[in-house]
Amino acid sequence: MTFFISLFILLMQFVWKYVDDLVGKGLEWLIILKLLGLVAITMISLALPLAVLLSSLMTFGNLGEYMELTAMKSSGISLQRGMRSVLVFSLILSVSAFYFSNNLLPRANLKMKTLLQDISNKRPELNIKAGIFNSDIQNYVIRIGKKSSDGKLLEDIMIYDHSNHNGNDRVIIAEQGFMGMSSDKQYLELKLINGHTYTEAEKKGKQSGTFPFLRENFKEDLIRFDLSIFDLTKTDESVYKRNYQMLNLSQLELSVDTLRRALRKEKSYLPTVLLHGPFFDSTRTYSTELFASTKQKTAKDSIILKEEARKDSVVDSISGKLFRRASFTRLISEGKKDSINFINKQEVPIQLGTKIQTINDRVPLKSKTEVLLNFNKSEQKRIVETALNNLRANKSTLDYSSQNFEQDQERINRHDIEWHRKFTLSFACIILFLIGAPLGAIVRKGGLGMPVIFSLVFFILYHMISITGEKLAREGVLSAFEGMWLSSAILLPVGLFLSYKAATDSALFDKEVYIRFFRKLGRSKTA
Numbered sequence: 171m172t173f174f175i176s177l178f179i180l181l182m183q184f185v186w187k188y189v190d191d192l193v194g195k196g197l198e199w200l201i202i203l204k205l206l207g208l209v210a211i212t213m214i215s216l217a218l219p220l221a222v223l224l225s226s227l228m229t230f231g232n233l234g235e236y237m238e239l240t241a242m243k244s245s246g247i248s249l250q251r252g253m254r255s256v257l258v259f260s261l262i263l264s265v266s267a268f269y270f271s272n273n274l275l276p277r278a279n280l281k282m283k284t285l286l287q288d289i290s291n292k293r294p295e296l297n298i299k300a301g302i303f304n305s306d307i308q309n310y311v312i313r314i315g316k317k318s319s320d321g322k323l324l325e326d327i328m329i330y331d332h333s334n335h336n337g338n339d340r341v342i343i344a345e346q347g348f349m350g351m352s353s354d355k356q357y358l359e360l361k362l363i364n365g366h367t368y369t370e371a372e373k374k375g376k377q378s379g380t381f382p383f384l385r386e387n388f389k390e391d392l393i394r395f396d397l398s399i400f401d402l403t404k405t406d407e408s409v410y411k412r413n414y415q416m417l418n419l420s421q422l423e424l425s426v427d428t429l430r431r432a433l434r435k436e437k438s439y440l441p442t443v444l445l446h447g448p449f450f451d452s453t454r455t456y457s458t459e460l461f462a463s464t465k466q467k468t469a470k471d472s473i474i475l476k477e478e479a480r481k482d483s484v485v486d487s488i489s490g491k492l493f494r495r496a497s498f499t500r501l502i503s504e505g506k507k508d509s510i511n512f513i514n515k516q517e518v519p520i521q522l523g524t525k526i527q528t529i530n531d532r533v534p535l536k537s538k539t540e541v542l543l544n545f546n547k548s549e550q551k552r553i554v555e556t557a558l559n560n561l562r563a564n565k566s567t568l569d570y571s572s573q574n575f576e577q578d579q580e581r582i583n584r585h586d587i588e589w590h591r592k593f594t595l596s597f598a599c600i601i602l603f604l605i606g607a608p609l610g611a612i613v614r615k616g617g618l619g620m621p622v623i624f625s626l627v628f629f630i631l632y633h634m635i636s637i638t639g640e641k642l643a644r645e646g647v648l649s650a651f652e653g654m655w656l657s658s659a660i661l662l663p664v665g666l667f668l669s670y671k672a673a674t675d676s677a678l679f680d681k682e683v684y685i686r687f688f689r690k691l692g693r694s695k696t697a
Contacts, residue, residue, distance in 0.1 A: 172228070173221035180213040181206065188286070197289065205289065208282035215271050219598035219632070222260060224625040226606035227613075229256070231621050234614030249673050253607050260603040268596035272418050280416045287410075298324070298349075307395050309333040314347075322349055327362065329393075339370040344391070358395040365391065414581075414588045422589045426582055433578045440571055444564050579646060586650030587643055594654050598632065601658055604665030608672030632657050 185192075185206075192202070230253075233239045242252050298304045303313045310333075315326025324347040331340040344365030352359050367386045410416060417425060542550045605628055613620060635657035643653025 172225040173217060176217040176220040176224065177210055177213055180217055181210055184209050184213070192289065201285075201289070205282070205285055208278055208285060211278040212275065212282055215267055215275060215595045218263065218267050219595065219602045220625065220629050222263065222599045223602035223606040223629055224621060226256065226260075226603050227610040227621040227625055228617070230607045230610030231613055231615045232610075232617075234611050239611055239614075249608075249611060250669075256607065257600075257603065260599055264596045264599040267599060268592060271592040271595060276416045276418055280410055280413075283410050283413070283416075309335075310395070323347075324349060324360075327365070336370075341368045342366075342391070342393075343368075352394070356396070360393045360395070362388070362391040362393065364389060367391075414585045417585075417588070419589060419592060422585050426585045426589070429578065429582045429585065433575065433582070436571070436578070437575065440567075443567060443571075580644060583644050583646060583650060587640055587654055590650050590654035594636070594658060597658055601661050601665055602628065602632070604669055605661065608665070608668040611672040612668065612676070628661075632661055635660055 192205075230239070233242075233252075239249065239252070243249070298312055298314060298317065300314055300317050303311055305311045309331070311330040313328045314324045317324055325345065327342075327344045327347045329342040329344075330338050331342060332338070334340065342362065342365060344362035346363045348361045348363075350359055351357070365388060367388070369384045369386070412425070414422065414425070542553065545553065606625065609624060609628075610621065613624065615621065636654075639648065639653035639656035641653075642648040643650045647653075648656070
C-alpha cells in the first residue's frame with residue numbers, strides 16, 4: 171500500500187511538471203495511459219526507498235502502540251531478532267531494485283523519453299480563437315473576428331499565406347468562412363466567401379519604395395489543410411540510445427572510458443593548435459619574408475656601422491675595448507691622457523652587434539641585434555599587430571577549449587553519477603529501513619498520521635542531501651563517489667544510532683525525559 175501511495179505521489183509530480191505538454195494535444199487515452207505507465211516504471215527505483223521507510227515505520231509503530239513489542243521482549247525475543255525477517259526482506263528488495271535499475275530502467279527511460287518527445291513535437295489541436303493570430307497550421311497564420319458556437323462558421327477572416335517561404339507576400343481576406351472535415355477525413359477544409367487576395371508581384375527595376383501587388387476578388391474559395399501534420403510521429407529511439415540514462419553499468423563504463431580518452435586527446439592536441447595554428451603560420455611566414463627582403467639592407471647597415479665606428483672610435487691597447495672618440499677627447503681635456511693607452515685611427519674589424527662603449531659610464535649603445543630594429547616603422551607596426559592578432563587568436567582558442575573541456579568533463583561526471591546512482595538507490599532501501607523500523611519502535615504510533623510525518627521528514631532530508639551531492643559531483647567539486655554516497659554516509663550512522671536506542675528502550679522522543687533533564691541541569695547550576 172505504501173509503495174503505491176509513494177508511486178502515485180511521484181507520478182502526480184511528473185503530471186504537474188509536464189501538464190503544459192499534455193493539455194491541448196488531442197491525445198488518445200491509450201497514449202496518455204502508456205506514457206503514465208512508462209513514467210511509473212521509471213519512478214519505481216525512487217518510490218521503493220520511500221515505501222520501505224513508511225511501511226517499516228508504520229509496522230513497528232503499530233507493534234509498539236499495541237504493546238506487541240513489549241510482549242515479544244518479555245518472551246525473550248529481542249528487537250534485533252524481531253527485525254531480522256523484515257531486514258532480510260529489505261535486502262532482497264534492495265538486490266531486486268539494483269537489478270531493475272541496471273537492466274529494466276534504461277529501457278523504460280528510453281521508451282518514456284521518445285514518447286514524451288513525440289508528444290512535445292505534436293502540433294496542438296486546431297483551436298482558432300477570435301481576435302488572436304493562430305499559427306498552428308504550418309505555413310499559415312489565421313486571424314478571425316468572430317466564431318460561431320459550433321466552431322464551423324467564421325467571420326472577418328484574414329490569412330497570411332507563407333507557403334512560398336517569401337514572407338508575407340500573399341494575404342487572403344474574406345467576409346465569412348466555413349470550416350469542416352473532408353469526406354475522406356484526410357483534410358481540413360476552409361471555404362471562404364466574398365473575399366479578395368493580395369499577392370506581392372516581383373519587383374522590377376531598381377526603383378526604391380515601389381512594391382507592386384496583384385489583387386484578385388472571389389465569391390468562393392477553398393483551402394485544404396493536410397491533417398497529417400497533426401498526427402503523432404514516432405521518434406527514432408537511436409537518437410537517445412546513447413544517453414547516460416539509457417545505459418547499464420557495462421555500457422556506462424565503456425562510454426566513460428571513451429569520453430576520457432577523447433578528452434585526453436583533445437588536451438594533448440591543444441599545444442599543437444596554439445603553436446602551429448593559422449595565425450602562428452602567417453606570422454612565421456610574414457617574418458621570414460621580412461627577413462628575406464631586408465637581408466641585403468641588413469648587410470649594408472653592417473658595412474656602414476663598421477665604417478662609422480672605425481672613423482669615430484679609439485681602441486684601448488691594454489683592455490682591447492672599443493670606445494667612442496668623443497669620450498676619449500673629453501678625458502684628454504681633463505688631463506687624464508696618461509691613464510690609458512690608445513691607438514688612434516686603428517683599423518678595427520667591427521662585427522655587426524659590437525657594443526661601442528663610453529669610458530665614462532660604459533653604457534652600451536643600441537645595437538641592431540634587437541629584432542625590431544632591423545625593420546622600418548611601418549614593418550615594425552605590422553609585426554606587432556600580427557603578434558597581437560596571434561595572441562588574441564590563442565586566447566580565444568584557450569577560452570573555447572576551456573569551455574569544451576568543462577562540458578566534456580561534466581558529461582563524464584554525469585555518466586559516473588548515473589553509474590553510482592544504480593547502487594545508491596538500492597542501498598537506500600536498507601538505510602531507510604534501519605531508520606524507519608527503530609523509529610517506529612521508539613515513537614510507538616501506527617497508522618498514517620505520525621509515521622507519514624516522520625517518513626516525509628527523513629525522505630526529504632535524504633533527497634536534499636542526494637541532490638546537493640549530485641550537483642557538487644556534476645560540477646566537479648566532489649568526485650562522483652563522494653557526491654552520490656554523501657546521503658548514505660550521513661544517514662547510515664543515524665539509522666545505527668536509532669537502532670541502538672530502540673534496542674535499549676531509550677525514551678528518545680519522550681518530552682518528560684528532556685523536561686527532567688533540564689530541571690536537573692538548572693538545579694545543579696543553582697547549587
